[in-house]
Amino acid sequence: MNNQDIASQQELVIEAGRTERQYWKDLWRYRELLYFLSWRDILVRYKQTAIGISWALIRPFLTMLVLTLVFGKLAKLSSGGAPYPILVFAGLLPWQFFSNALSECSNSLIINTNLISKVYFPRLIVPVSAVVVSFVDFMISGMILLGLMAWYNFVPSWRILTLPLFISIAFAASIGIGLWLAALNVEYRDFRYIVPFLVQFGIYISPVGFSSSIVPEQWRLLYSVNPMVCVIDGFRWAILGGESTLYWPGFTLSVVLVALSFVSGIWYFRKMEKTFADVI
Secondary structure, eight states: OOHHHHHHHHTOOOOSOSOGGGHHHHHHHTHHHHHHHHHHHHHHHTTTOSSGGGHHHHHHHHHHHHHIIIIIIISOOOOTTSOHHHHHHHHHHHHHHHHHHHHHHHHHHHHTHHHHHHSOSOTTHHHHHHHHHHHHHHHHHHHHHHHHHHHTTOOOOGGGGGHHHHHHHHHHHHHHHHHHHHHHHHHOTTHHHHHHHHHHHHHHHTTSSSOGGGSOGGGHHHHTTSHHHHHHHHHHHHHHOTTOOOOHHHHHHHHHHHHHHHHHHHHHHHHHHTTHHHHO
């Protein structure tokens, strides 16, 4: 090897990120890694289970039965003319997607420590892949909703066409808040204990087993600070039709908060991303 070859090798520099401008281009370049991480997590989640991916159907179905019994049969809350199991599942479906996404997203960086500390790629791919996996479960669980509609001979109205809008809001809320929790969990490991509590507590302050219309009018706007209120109400408005209505001031407030959490989540994650490899 001559001196010229040695000199040329010494000029080779491996960069963690070529430029700030190219970060978003790198996301597209590493899109196959997003697919690989998502597919890996789907396989690992149900590995060595007797019934495999059927758990994505059993868990929400049993939860729906419990909530229907408690709120529909015992508390005898109104369903607005729709079958109560459908009302419950129309709220449970987006909630389980959101709660699973937060749980998986918050731990995603810690679980992939070896990958993050050794190989460069846009770290944003890791928590986003966790949300994608939760979305797969969401799509599978949606089969239960179709089955309930068939069982009760329930035919949705034209509003069902707006459902992708509310799914997009749920997706944005999951990513925005999930990015905050993922970055904070790297810096402060206390969040591994806080997140399960927040998820467990959240189902009680979200209108999953009941309609948000039972909340007194003077508290509706404050109640809508919870971003899942607008998502669940939107799902029910799209799926149930009929007497189901949207509280537009609260819906607008929730959408604004979701947009802020999405933008700020990306900003904070990008701010902390450079330190992940060192802290982990």
